[in-house]
Amino acid sequence: MYPTLYHALLDLTGLDWPVLKFLNSFGFFVALAFIGAYLTLVWELKRKEGLGLIKPTLQKVIVGAGAKPAELIMQGIVGFIVGWKGLYILLHTSEVTGDPPAFLLSGKGNLIGGIAVAALFVWLLWREKEKHRLKEPKEETITIHPAQQGGNITLTAALWGFIGAKLFHWLESPRDFMDLVVTGNVRDLVSGLTMYGGLIVAGFMVVRYFKKHGMAVLPSMDAAAPGLMLAYGIGRLGCQVAGDGDWGIANTAPKPGWIPQWLWSYDYPNNVNAVLGPHRGGYSGVPITDGTCFEGYCTHLVPGVFPTPLYEVIMCLALFGALWWLRKRLLIPGMLFAVYLIMNGVERFLIEKIRVNELFLGSWTQAEVISLLLIFLGVGSMLWLRKHNNNGIETTDGTGHAAE
Secondary structure (H helix, E strand, O other): OOOEHHHHHHHHHOOOOHHHHHOEHHHHHHHHHHHHHHHHHHHHHHHHHHOOOOOOEEEEEEEOOOOOHHHHHHHHHHHHHHHHHHHHHHHOHHHHOOOHHHHHOOOOOOHHHHHHHHHHHHHHHHHHHHHOOOOOOEEEEEEEOHHHHHHHHHHHHHHHHHHHHHHHHHHHOHHHHHHHHHHOOHHHHHOOOOHHHHHHHHHHHHHHHHHHOOOOHHHHHHHHHHHHHHHHHHHHHHHHHHOOOOOEOEOOOOOOOOOOHHHHOEOOOOOOOOOOEEOOOOOEEEEOOOOOOOOOOOEEEEOOEOOHHHHHHHHHHHHHHHHHHHOOOOOOOOHHHHHHHHHHHHHHHHHHOOEOOOEEEOOEEHHHHHHHHHHHHHHHHHHHHHHHOOOOOOOEOOOOOEOO
16 A cells, blocks of 8 residues: 555655655645546536536626735735745755655744745735736626536535535544544544545535536536546545545455455555554554565554455446446436435445444444445436426437437
8 A cells, every 4th residue: 555655656666755755645636636526527527518508607707806815815825825824844844854744734834934925925916916907997797607616616626525524524434533622633634535425515516616606406417426426436446545444344255256356355564644553444454574565554453454446446437438428328307416426425435334334223324324325315316307398308318309
């Protein structure tokens, strides 16, 4: 496993670049997941605008105005943080790469670097605004196409997804919240996330964004559905690469001859959590005595466990392909998103059977309860949409088939 990009580069190429310890492997794949979701969303928003399902909106803007004090202040704050932390990293590389998360969340930094970069950022913004400044600023009406909203939609989903994932994790594991309150360890804020919490909270906020910006809600939700499945699959690939604990229970059953060992039962060497000792999943974290050993992460699981993140990668990529194929064939607005809910629920409900999670309701985990609710919601939505659909199709090319 590769806890950071530093470990991946070191193992694969032999290059020793300590600064890459700041780039967590899971975080890298999360970034790729959002890029994938953004690209598929933009493609679909363009297509649906062409079909007339989502209309452009008009927005009034002030042209030719100089930089506002609030803009300069925010730019200065960003610059200060970059310079404050960045210069300290350059001057104390060996110190900060020992525990990058602890440094980033600490009060350590270089004041001179912060002030210098803040001043540079403020000046650059002021100069850019001055280039386009008019003697008398004027109001203009511009057209905002749906695809131009893709970046803001993705950022909205990212922010509220993290908040929701953290809140639902605390609901599932309240002792982690109590540990944060007692210890005050801010590192606990970025560990322990629940995917469904992120999906639910981000979903509500993105729908709110659609309504606020005049975007037809059901077609917009359909546009987002394939990318959501793709993003989840890429994110799970990050879980597999980092070995972040989202694996399954111990698998000691005899391996079928046609399945490779790493796909049947895997020991997650050098996992990012450096698991030690017995676990209720039926395995123990044991120090590595033979093979590659990364300092601070030198453990593996005995016996091996079901590599459930890898199973989810395979399933989610297949389901993404199915949604991508269906997007031009399910013609009732909202229907594709309903199918996504069913697919998502079934996939997660099945994988929970071989994963280890906190029990939430009797013998049920939180993910099992939510996945069942998503399946019921998806089925109910499909029935409601079929009953209340007026025209039965999005648009046609004159032959009765959906326009491309």
